[in-house]
Amino acid sequence: MNYKLLFSHRKLWTLGRRRSTSRLHEGIRVSGQALFSSCSPKVCVVGSGPGGFYTAQHLIKARPDVELDIYERLPVPFGLVRFGVAPDHPEVKNVINTFTQTAKHSRCNFYGNVNVGRDVTINELKEAYHAVVLSYGAEGNRTMGVPGEDLAGVYAAKDFVGWYNGLPNCRELNPDLSCETAVILGQGNVALDVARILLAPINDYILFLQSTDITQPALEALAQSQVRRVLIVGRRGPLQIACTIKEIREMVNLPGTKPEMLPADFEGISEVLKDVPRPRKRLTELMLKTALETPGEKELERRKSASRSWGFRFFRSPVEVLAEPRTNKTSAIRLAVNRLEVEGFTRAVLTGEVEDVTCGLVISSIGYRSLLIDPGLPFDSRKAIIPNSMGRIQHTPGVYCSGWVKTGPTGVIATTMNNSFDTARSMMEDMDSGALDVSAVKSGSQSITALLRGRGVKPVTFADWEKIDSVETKKGEAEGKPREKLLSVEEMLQVAQT
Amino acid sequence: MSAFLFVPSLCRAALPLTLCCCVVVFCTSHHRSDNKVTVNFINRDGDRITVKGSPGESLLDVVINEDLDFDGFGACEGTLACSTCHLIFDEEMYKKLGPVTDEEMDMLDLAYGLTDTSRLGCQICLSKSLEGMVARVPESVADIRQTKDAEVVSFYKH
Numbered sequence: 001m002n003y004k005l006l007f008s009h010r011k012l013w014t015l016g017r018r019r020s021t022s023r024l025h026e027g028i029r030v031s032g033q034a035l036f037s038s039c040s041p042k043v044c045v046v047g048s049g050p051g052g053f054y055t056a057q058h059l060i061k062a063r064p065d066v067e068l069d070i071y072e073r074l075p076v077p078f079g080l081v082r083f084g085v086a087p088d089h090p091e092v093k094n095v096i097n098t099f100t101q102t103a104k105h106s107r108c109n110f111y112g113n114v115n116v117g118r119d120v121t122i123n124e125l126k127e128a129y130h131a132v133v134l135s136y137g138a139e140g141n142r143t144m145g146v147p148g149e150d151l152a153g154v155y156a157a158k159d160f161v162g163w164y165n166g167l168p169n170c171r172e173l174n175p176d177l178s179c180e181t182a183v184i185l186g187q188g189n190v191a192l193d194v195a196r197i198l199l200a201p202i203n204d205y206i207l208f209l210q211s212t213d214i215t216q217p218a219l220e221a222l223a224q225s226q227v228r229r230v231l232i233v234g235r236r237g238p239l240q241i242a243c244t245i246k247e248i249r250e251m252v253n254l255p256g257t258k259p260e261m262l263p264a265d266f267e268g269i270s271e272v273l274k275d276v277p278r279p280r281k282r283l284t285e286l287m288l289k290t291a292l293e294t295p296g297e298k299e300l301e302r303r304k305s306a307s308r309s310w311g312f313r314f315f316r317s318p319v320e321v322l323a324e325p326r327t328n329k330t331s332a333i334r335l336a337v338n339r340l341e342v343e344g345f346t347r348a349v350l351t352g353e354v355e356d357v358t359c360g361l362v363i364s365s366i367g368y369r370s371l372l373i374d375p376g377l378p379f380d381s382r383k384a385i386i387p388n389s390m391g392r393i394q395h396t397p398g399v400y401c402s403g404w405v406k407t408g409p410t411g412v413i414a415t416t417m418n419n420s421f422d423t424a425r426s427m428m429e430d431m432d433s434g435a436l437d438v439s440a441v442k443s444g445s446q447s448i449t450a451l452l453r454g455r456g457v458k459p460v461t462f463a464d465w466e467k468i469d470s471v472e473t474k475k476g477e478a479e480g481k482p483r484e485k486l487l488s489v490e491e492m493l494q495v496a497q498t
Numbered sequence: 499m500s501a502f503l504f505v506p507s508l509c510r511a512a513l514p515l516t517l518c519c520c521v522v523v524f525c526t527s528h529h530r531s532d533n534k535v536t537v538n539f540i541n542r543d544g545d546r547i548t549v550k551g552s553p554g555e556s557l558l559d560v561v562i563n564e565d566l567d568f569d570g571f572g573a574c575e576g577t578l579a580c581s582t583c584h585l586i587f588d589e590e591m592y593k594k595l596g597p598v599t600d601e602e603m604d605m606l607d608l609a610y611g612l613t614d615t616s617r618l619g620c621q622i623c624l625s626k627s628l629e630g631m632v633a634r635v636p637e638s639v640a641d642i643r644q645t646k647d648a649e650v651v652s653f654y655k656h
Binding site for chain 2: 054057058061089091092094095097098244245246249278279282283412413414417418421
């Protein structure tokens with residue numbers, strides 16, 4: 001059975017059932033746009049990552065009258081699916097197929113290259129639409145707040161990920177990979193993505209990476225990398241680790257590498273495991289097996305032939321990044337040793353003890369952070385989210401949120417999907433109850449595109465993106481990759497506007 | 499009887515070049531229409547939807563081919579990279595479904611409303627022995643995972 005073929009003419013089941021309805025609407029739109037437009041609820045979504053697209057998908061499907069516009073700051077859609085998901089996880093990017101069908105729906109329009117907050121304000125969007133959904137994600141990052149954080153050789157994981165994934169403002173990062181040991185602070189899935197990429201250039205794995213959409217400059221830099229050992233550091237213990245089991249299993253099986261754990265970190269863990277729910281239990285058991293069990297013959301052989309290593313380091317917080325005095329480059333990181341205290345939740349408390357780990361590369365992966373894009377919006381700066389209830393933004397009628405700006409930067413794609421559906425449901429409830437008034441006539445994209453034109457902003461349509469997509473796919477084909485991403489906004493716009 | 503083969507997904511790491519195809523359930527299909535298998539889905543509203551699938555198809559295939567409207571179902575298109583085709587069975591049927599790979603369990607661990615008889619629809623291959631099966635689409639309740647996990651943390655005393 002050819003699975004690819006099966007999906008190539010697969011229907012968008014979430015929308016497909018209403019295919020006849022959408023055709024009907026398309027007809028009306030062509031023959032009398034003003035008539036149709038005046039009586040339909042108009043919604044805009046700010047941000048075209050999973051949060052934005054899943055909200056859009058649910059709204060379009062559940063309300064056959066909604067007209068929806070998606071605004072995106074970059075000329076290219078899909079947010080973290082394009083710029084966050086690791087290149088060696090191409091299967092996760094299959095969600096793009098469904099997003100594309102949403103974008104091409106007759107009641108959906110995409111406007112890329114529009115920076116909401118700068119090119120157009122939230123108030124202007126509120127004026128033009130019945131409802132606004134903010135799903136612009138978390139483009140900032142939490143900082144460690146320790147001396148030496150700005151030294152050469154210290155990078156935010158967000159930028160490192162952006163670099164190998166072709167995020168335009170990270171293309172000049174050129175990380176220095178000439179050292180042997182890299183320390184990653186944080187133990188979430190992003191930390192493990194970075195670890196895998198750093199350890200990849202060995203054996204088959206580099207060949208595999210060559211067949212992904214990783215950028216060519218990153219691939220070349222990684223091929224020259226001297227990094228042989230990656231330590232992944234967390235404040236708390238194995239039971240609090242933030243990554244998911246799939247990512248740990250990938251590390252355990254990563255070709256050419258062996259685990260390097262500290263058995264003492266796992267003391268007392270197996271005793272508490274029996275009362276722990278299955279997901280946490282299985283994840284912890286996998287770590288215990290890796291750290292403590294004597295490997296079988298085959299695994300022993302595998303570990304013996306490994307030229308690179310990785311390991312978790314628990315109960316450690318960064319205190320200072322130390323520099324080599326002569327070059328002023330990162331030479332080590334000083335870590336404080338923690339113990340755990342349980343007070344409702346488990347927190348790390350300093351013991352006063354410190355230790356230095358020699359390393360030339362420090363990548364801080366302690367979390368993304370949403371930014372405030374309009375001073376008129378409420379914002380919880382401690383949690384770095386927009387305060388909301390089921391996606392309804394506090395004290396701001398008609399404005400909703402979804403994705404990481406709603407929940408904070410956690411969860412897998414299914415988490416964002418469900419949360420985004422919730423936001424869409426909230427909005428529909430409000431439409432039905434009258435809490436959201438959709439009776440007034442709104443101008444929608446007509447007035448916004450006019451505003452943008454006046455300000456010299458030329459939006460990129462979905463058809464324009466398809467031109468970029470086709471150029472990228474062609475460039476990739478020559479190298480045996482699914483695509484070779486265009487690396488600058490200028491290049492993207494040039495292709496879009498030809 | 500349809501022969502089916504779960505390609506061991508351990509090969510994902512060992513042979514990353516085959517990453518995209520080795521997680522797919524390969525089955526030999528019978529194309530005779532009289533050989534169809536009846537499948538009952540219980541959707542999120544509790545409604546029963548009865549459809550037929552061919553031996554060899556996965557339950558995700560059936561959902562797609564029959565154009566069933568389970569919002570968000572099968573986001574990664576059957577590549578074992580998400581948990582959105584999560585289905586729940588009764589114990590007896592669950593036992594008939596055969597062994598579960600570690601990789602499927604890993605993804606199930608991220609599913610909303612995980613039960614002891616949960617499976618991923620993309621990994622279940624239809625055969626005549628599953629005739630009349632009932633598969634329930636779990637309700638998607640946000641934040642269930644975070645709540646559960648927060649409780650776990652307090653188990654740990656160092």
